[in-house]
Amino acid sequence: MTAFPPVPLVEGVAAPLIRDNVDTDAIIPSREIKGVGKTGLASGLFAGWRYTEGRKPDPDFVLNDPHYAHAPILLGGANFGCGSSREHAVWALHEYGVRAVIAPSFAPIFAGNCVRNGIIPVVLDAATIAWLGHKVTIDLLAQTVESGDVTAHFVIDPEAKAMLAEGLDAIALTMKQADAIAAFHARDRVARPWIYLERTS
């Protein structure tokens, strides 16, 4: 089972949103989360910055610039995706069309959420990000970012890379270890019986 479309390669416009500490409340304000699901979120993406009062597009916001609308790549600042763990931030980005975010650093929960939903979190230093042009190519397999005459290498955890490149479903992957899980529980029930609870109603 694939969880999302694989992203071995992302090519296209890179929209600069170079601010440090862009938090998940900014990516999707809680008031924009209206349904119990992972869809219907793109219109609320960056709502606080994207719209003026009366929900008119704010011309000063980068994604309202026709050059950058529905860019598959976002360029961010340090500690991107900090704050609330809400995965809606990643679902909203994905639904909007984002397939990669390039930033000097990511908040850990956000980066994990990206990997589980088909968005590549690419870590590059701020100086390199500043050199990237309008169009960027991210080759996940080669772990490179190219733009104009800039080629930069990035590091990504091998499991994250495999999940993104193949659109792997982590649960299915783990289910293959069912024997190891059962063996662990058999040992652990003896070592730490207090961890295991009776089912309460």
Place this chain on the structure above:
Amino acid sequence: MHVVARLGPRDDLIAIDRVFLHERTGSVALKSLAAVGRPVADPARAFAVTDHIVDTRFGRTGTLVPGGGAFLAATREECAKAGIRLFDVNDPDQGIVHVISPELGVVLPGATLVCPDSHTCTQGAFGALAWGIGSTEAEHALATGTLRMTRPKTMRVTFTGALQPGVTPKDMMLALLSAHGAGGGKGHAVEFAGDAVAALDIEGRLTLCNMATEFAAMTGFVAPDAKVFDYLMGRRYAPTGEEWDAAVAAWRDLRSDQGAVFDREIVIDAGAIAPMVSWGTSPEDSLPVDAAVPDAKPAALAYMGVTPGRRLAGTRIDAAFIGSCTNSRVGDLRRAAALVKGRHVAPGVTAIVVPGSMAVKRAAEAEGLDRIFIDAGFEWRMSGCALCFYAGGPGLAPGARVISSTNRNFEGRQGPGVRTHLASPETVAASAIAGTIADPRELAA
């Protein structure tokens, strides 16, 4: 201890002992699992609560958040189907997830506990490995009882010495954030140590660990000691009898070895910390209440409407909020009540106290704290996340300036255009009385 299988040089499949869910993100995880027909592996070790969007006014029945009813309904339905114990709106044990999990003895030393909520690190105060995950990871934890993870780096933050009177764990964390940045703990599991931490009671340690996520840490924790064991004894889901004795014996060994090596060490003199208040839109934008606002971050200054070079103390406020998983336990309320007793909230200031759980509410009422707050002009409410974040519905007016015992001051966190100043419950209480940001030490004197 929790490694089920090795997945790579730094990656493991690790056993998850407890999963706690709340209606805002847990409902999505449960529904999504059910949609693909995957059962919850061990529902007895999963718990759920409605806290994020529930109404906190007396006589509540559900939520005032537009569209919020669907989250409550989905949580109820999916918990019932999966056999997960839900602490719902009118349950006597309802409250903010990170407040009730300790009260119920769900979190235990040495246990792994996850929740699709970034402040799960709060519960590291018990020497548990507790951290926030996304909804999809929560599905994984529920379906398999495990998570795939990369071993975090380690950091020790040592607070030496002793806190000055009127200075609290909240101030310790704001001081750490202001000195080392909101990204300072990135990717690390942070152990809080030192004399000033050992001296804290459990509630204080919960406040400390709560804000590890504001430091971008994977989690925070404190090595468990006798205070932890005393707190947990007799709690509903804590072990009993011989199992309790065996557990405590195991928990005593959970301390970092003398001479353990950490990837990073930070040392802070606790005695030099003053009551802190945030001035900007990141928790790192914090300073001592009597210091001047720096000339930095123009966007943050503009959003907050504060002036570089001017002290925060004396700035007029519109609202004061005591609540949230950071600072809403009975000790927090007791210390705030001591400052407001016999005084009155300044005219024009909306002041609200929301106990972190119904158990906290009952304990506070048994001590008469509710009367002190109400007589002083505070609103006294039922438990929940309340004004800590804005999900829609009734709220503070755009541009309102609120001093808040919460953990996040991001743009719009407490409502569109709302300006949040983070502070301890004492500083919030003193400010509510003064009508301006105020130093609690002056009121106490």
